[in-house]
Amino acid sequence: MEVKVIVLPGGKLQIFVDGQVSFEQATQITKTVLAQLNAAGIEISEVGPVEQHKDGAEHVHIAGNVHVQQ
Amino acid sequence: MPCNLAVSITKAAVTEERLLALLTPEAVQPVVEAYLRQPGVLKPGESFNVNRQGNRLMIMVGSLRLFIERGRVSTYATQGYNDVRGEELVSALSNLLALAADALFAQQVKAALAPFGKVAQQQVMVDNGGVTQAATVLTLKF
Numbered sequence: 495m496e497v498k499v500i501v502l503p504g505g506k507l508q509i510f511v512d513g514q515v516s517f518e519q520a521t522q523i524t525k526t527v528l529a530q531l532n533a534a535g536i537e538i539s540e541v542g543p544v545e546q547h548k549d550g551a552e553h554v555h556i557a558g559n560v561h562v563q564q
Numbered sequence: 565m566p567c568n569l570a571v572s573i574t575k576a577a578v579t580e581e582r583l584l585a586l587l588t589p590e591a592v593q594p595v596v597e598a599y600l601r602q603p604g605v606l607k608p609g610e611s612f613n614v615n616r617q618g619n620r621l622m623i624m625v626g627s628l629r630l631f632i633e634r635g636r637v638s639t640y641a642t643q644g645y646n647d648v649r650g651e652e653l654v655s656a657l658s659n660l661l662a663l664a665a666d667a668l669f670a671q672q673v674k675a676a677l678a679p680f681g682k683v684a685q686q687q688v689m690v691d692n693g694g695v696t697q698a699a700t701v702l703t704l705k706f
Contacts, residue, residue, distance in 0.1 A: 499677065501670040501700040502692060503662070505583040510570040513706075520572035523706075527677070528576065534676030537582055542575040555691045 497527060507538075517546050578669070584635035586668040587661055589616045592632055595664045596623060596657065605656075607649075625653060635661050670700035680704050 495513030502508065509527055511520035521544045532538055593614055599605060600612045606625065613624045620633035628650055629640040637657045639650040670685075677683045686701040 495706045497680075497704045497706070499673060499702040499704075500690065501666070501673055501702065502690070503666050503697055503699070505578040505580065505665075505669055507576045507673070509572075509574045509576065511572045512570050515571055517571055524572060524574045527680075528574075530679065531576075531673065531676050534672075536672060536676055537578060538576045539579045539582070540575075540577040544572050544574045546572060 495523070497523060499527065517544075520544070583665050583669055586672065587632070587635040587665055589619065589621050589632075591668060592661065592664065593621055595660065596621065596632070599657075599660050600625070623657075628653065630654065630657065632657065632661065635665060637661065666698075666700075670702070674700075674702050677702060677704060680706070 495511070495515050498510040498512070500508045500510070509524050511523050515523070524544050528538060528541060593616065597612075597614050600614075600623075606612060610626045615622050615624075620631050623630040623632070630650075630653060631638045631640070637654045639654050674683050674685060681704060684703040686703070688699055688701050690697055690699045692699075
């Protein structure tokens with residue numbers, strides 16, 4: 495299973511969960527990630543619903559120019 | 565991750581105030597100094613000096629005085645400089661600070677995710693509702 499947290503300009507985040515997990519499991523993982531961010535002092539002020547991608551949730555698309563930092 | 569593989573997607577955000585709070589004088593000073601040292605940023609004959617004054621930075625560019633406090637840039641023009649140069653520097657430093665805040669926030673999120681294991685980081689360009697933006701992708705594998 496893989497979790498991607500995309501950090502966007504202006505303090506915005508999008509959290510993607512992928513892999514052999516159910517939507518319910520993905521929802522729980524997302525909540526765990528959000529709880530960890532809050533526990534680390536990152537006060538999340540807005541959280542949208544956990545959306546199923548197949549339902550057409552609007553989200554960012556990664557374009558070219560990927561630079562991997564080791 | 566190609567988005568067609570995602571099981572779920574969730575959006576979240578912190579307040580602008582929270583983001584700007586990352587721009588402490590300690591964090592901002594080296595960023596501003598590195599920027600002002602870049603060729604072409606200062607006009608011929610200009611020099612700069614950056615000093616911390618409590619919770620703010622004071623930047624002297626020639627006889628022009630600029631202040632940065634909680635991510636906000638202001639200026640106090642003195643003789644020999646016009647408003648245009650002051651506005652030019654305020655605009656440039658404001659843009660710089662916005663980028664710095666985004667970078668600091670990404671590092672803060674990365675550090676917060678570390679207890680889950682190794683966090684891979686990628687700098688990418690994203691299409692966000694038709695707007696191309698720079699973004700940081702943090703990946704965790706469980």
